[in-house]
Amino acid sequence: MEETYLKAAQIISGSGYGVALSGAGMSAESGIMTYRDRGGLWDRYPEGGKYGILGLIEKHPEDALAIIRDFIGVLKKAMPNAAHRALVELESRGCLGSVITQNVDGLHAMAGSNQVYELHGNIYRLRCLSCGNRIELAKDEFFEMADRVIGTTFLSLDAMFSLIPRCECGGFMRPDIVGFGEPVQDFEAACEEVSICSWMIIVGTSGMVYPAASLPYLARENNAFIIEINTEKSKLSHLADILILGSAGRILPLIMEGIGLDDESIPERLSHSKTRQGISLKPRITKRIEKGGVRHEC
């Protein structure tokens, strides 16, 4: 085994508190396109990089419907990959304290991670525009609703929201994902996690989207050891003590081998977990929501 992998394994299996920060690259191996890569959502629809999906619907409803159809189709097929499962195993072994993610796909929770901070929200959750009430949807409930939305033609955000069930208070509900310029969720709690961590593992994030990209800097200020796994160098790579270039689904299991856990044994252990018993089909979401007023900026 390469020395770099062994060194990463030693850091992770040490006694210090560990935190993972994941981005779109983490979900890419689950079939969810990365936004900024060639062929990704923002590559095909550059305006989306500025306005987000909700902004695109507002500006170009016909294109937005195609985007949503694509995205929903991909979500339906997406399952947690080996990298998600490796983080679950590290958490269950007491090596990893929490996962902080920019992803809205709920895959960390579906894989079985218990402590997940979703900075950009969760697509399987609705939020009331009037009273702020939040409802978590089971996957089948979500896709039933999504099919209703994409099976029709809508010309505005209001028209789309009118197809989503109303809140108990009578208010319109919208998907609880964070659009560009909107406040991120869980940021205060994420900063608390980062400020106490001894090591951070960065997986599949470009480091271009703030405030998420500020977290490795905070870790660094607190003298945390930083391990980065990305397919290519990122804006955060200069902070990393260990940088491993390649696919997280291949590399994380190799690091697990370095701490005495081989990839082969992971699915077997998970087969006894709640995930495989079907309990976690409804994504488990952290209860600490939107304490910070920090905005999601590109």
Ligand SMILES: [Zn+2]
């Ligand atoms: Zn309400």
